[in-house]
Amino acid sequence: MKSATIRGIGLPLPSLTVDPQKLLFSLSSFIAAAITLAIAFSASLPRPWWALLTVYVTAQPMAGAFRPKVLYRLGGIAVGAGVTILLVPNLQNSPELLVLCLASWTGLCIYLAVLDRTPRAFLFQMAAFSSAVISFPYLDDPANIFDTTIARVQEMTVAILCVTAVHALLQPWSATPVIRARAQSFLGHARRWAAEAIGSRHTRLENEHRRMLAADITELGMIAVHLPFDQRWAPATKRRVTALQQQLARILPLASAAANRLDLLRAQGALSPELASLLDDVSDWLTDPESGVHQSAPLIRRCEKMAAEGEAGAGWSGLLTASACVRMAEFLTALATSRRLAGRIGSPGRPRLEARVAQPFALARDHGVAALAGLATASAIGLYCAVWILLAWPNGSATAAFAALITCSFAAQDDPAPVIGRYLWATLKTFPVAALYLFVILPRVDGFEMLIITLAPALLWMGYIQADPARSPQALPMFSCFIVAMGFLARFQGDFALFINTGLAQLGGIVATLAVTKMFRSANVLHTARRILRANWAELAQLADIRRPFLPERWTAQAVDRLGQVAARMAVAPEGDALHAADGLADLRIGRNIIPIRRALPHVPHDARHRLGAVLSGLSAFYSSRWRRGRADPPPAEMLRSIDQALHALLALPLDEPRRRALRALIGMRCNLFPAADAPAVEGRG
Known part of the structure; x- marks a missing residue:
């Protein structure tokens, strides 16, 4: 829409542009929220606001993404509920040990979620989140933990099923066009x-x-x-x-x-x-x-x-x-x-070009990075609980629950502190809206239908923000602040003291999370990039070692994945940092050259095999040294002599296809490792 101007002044007025897809997503989430609240109220579930919050926590703009995640999320809820029932009744007389076990369990789940890097990670995240939100608010009253657990599971399950069904019906987005666009x-x-x-x-x-x-x-x-x-008629596979x-x-x-x-x-x-x-x-x-x-x-x-x-x-x-x-x-x-x-992709027909594909594209996984994320999460939750217990804060349990929600949501990021800071700011902005609704608007509302109509402007606005990739991180804190502050019980409760206490609990959880994140994770971006580089060097050393298993396609996939991970983090590296000296693309090319040399070993005589083996042995030792030192050291001069000797040995032989590929790999390896070296004295094959 074109912007208008103020008559007589010429100043442009901001134009209001509405994206139909984002609006449809927001409307779908709102319909799911209305259905969820209707079921929660009619079934007399004790905390309908948990169900409403779960709707917006689990909403995703891509419709196809709901169906695998709903299975993982429901499985995570079941696992989290089982852990709660196992731990809380048995350790209710030892609160310190109970908190330690819950924090350790949450840290383990986050470790597995960060390590997995597929939608299956939602199972681990939901297991951590559900056990925290079920356990912490009710540690003071563990006698009813079984009934409480069943109620929370019912509320969250109803929400997940409603949001999945509504979005699947309206289909805001499909995975197929997204893949085609990528x-x-x-x-x-x-x-x-x-x-x-x-x-x-x-x-x-x-x-x-x-x-x-x-x-x-x-x-x-x-x-x-x-x-x-995705849709059963989608032709992409x-x-x-x-x-x-x-x-x-x-x-x-x-x-x-x-x-x-x-x-x-x-x-x-x-x-x-x-x-x-x-x-x-x-x-x-x-x-x-x-x-x-x-x-x-x-x-x-x-x-x-x-x-x-x-x-x-x-x-x-x-x-x-x-x-x-x-x-x-x-x-x-x-x-x-x-x-x-x-x-x-997106057209009918049987796949032909991909018939030879046997293995999925392997992702690189780093146990150290995942362990650090899990340790930070466990430490953060332990700290919240210690402060809550020492201060005897009535709403401290809510602080622990909100802290668990935040840490589970952002645990996969290298440095979640900036995002959590924006989370805090979005929460502060939403408090006046929550207060307006709770103390001015809702006291005048009578009946479920009027409640839904009254909530529509706020929830549709926040849902539209959630559908915008640039602003979606603001949506979760806005929903959390608004929905938790409302309470949404069977009867309206406009308790100002409870509102303030709940708000302070939310802010306390965010501030505590931010503090622990800065303590554990803020210097982690460059550390993670160096770990990824070292892991790549270690894999190159293993790829060149003829005693190790040979899985070239798996290595290529992981090397490309690591290249993207390191390149994304190099933007924050200061000028002159050692990261800039490491050429991940050259390492990728060298690894691709190791593969034909290893494949050529059975096809060459003993002397040439010995020369090629010396090249591979030197490469393995070189990248092992880089891995141990953690620096992109230049290759030793002995490696240049080994490559030239292997070149002469292959040039002296008749070239079948494996030998030809090995020759080309040696040329590429020499160009990558020693680009400034003098040309070798080789003769033409005439």
Whole structure:
């Protein structure tokens, strides 16, 4: 909508623009909330406000995301309720031990949730949250804990089933268009980056785009989990998206490898006119939005022909040309295949390209990071409970419950402190609205229908905010403050003292969470990035160790995932930090070069196998040293000699396909590890 102007002054008036999808999501959540309250009131559930709050805590803008999560959430509620019934009656005479057990249980659940990194993590989060909100408010009266647990389970279950049913019926969003958009976004980024990479300007773009490229690959897998639960007529399948992920994961190392060789050729003045013409044509295909997938086939054939001529040509420049062309051909093949797969998402037909996919895209997991998140959560809850018990604060139990809600909601973030600070500010902003409703509006309301009509403006407004990705973190504190302050019992209770005490309990939980988070987690972002880098080096050392199991596809998936995680955190690293010296993309290329060398070992004579083994042994020792020291140290000079000796050994042999791939891998490894080294004395194969 166009903005208007004030007559005679010319000042623009702000225009009111309403997003239909966000409004539909908010309306769906409100209908679910109304149904939930109706059931809670008619069934005389003791705390209807828990049911109402659960509606908005579990609401998700993507409809397909509800169906897997509803199973995990209901399972988490059942597990949390079981732990409550197991612990509270048996430890009611030892409150210190009971608090320790509950805090430890919550920390364990958060550890598992952070480690999992799939929608299954909602089971662990819900188990932690439900046990906390059931147990803490009723530790002073454990005799009725069984009835209390059953009531809380009923309230939360009714809310989850209502919100799932309403959103599934109205379908605000589906997972399929989101996956298609992510895939197209990645392909657009990859094509722009590759076009400038082969034009020698990739150094600037590498830091700018690789985070988005790697993050899009991982996010595709997160969304793909929901596909089996999306509309039954959705043509996209999890297998098809897994195949797409595996193709996309190849694009990053292949395109950057081609750019690396082209840089070396330009530095040596060895870029032939034929290769320059090929690069222009490839760049035109990449940058032309109207270019078709079929147009890549002639370019791939030209790359392969030039690669064969380069390997049969003279010296090191010929081998570099061959390496650049081979990687470019592989990159174009992977990009064309990805475009075909992405184009088939959302269209009917049986999957064909993904028929060979056997394993899902593996995510990297860090037990240390997960353990730190769990320890921080357990320590925070223990601290809240200690303060509550020592001060004998009547509403301190509510503080512990709110603190558990906040810590469980943000435990997966490296540094939740800024988000929790905004949580506090959003809570403070909502208190006047809650007070207006509780003491001015609701006393004049009579009947359930009028209650729903009266609540509609506030809940629809907050639901609209929840549907906006930029403002959604504000929604949970607003709902928590508003709904908990209302109370929503069977009869209206406008108790000002209770309102203030409950509000202070909420603020106390947020402030205590913020304090403990700053103590435990605020310096964790760079620490996490370094841990991820070291984990990648450790995996590279294992990949190069011929005594270790060989799972190349799994390693590639985890390496791409780590690349995105590190790149996302490097933005906060200060200038000169050691993180900037670590080239995750070069490590990814080196790992991809280790794979064909290991595969070639059974296909070469003893002497060549010994040379290749020396290269792998040196790589394993080099990355093990990096892992132990925690620094991106340069490779030793002995490794350059080992690579050159292995190159000469392979060049002296007839090249079948495994040996040819190993030769190309050695060339790539030398270019990545020793880009400034003098050219080796190699002879053409004529």
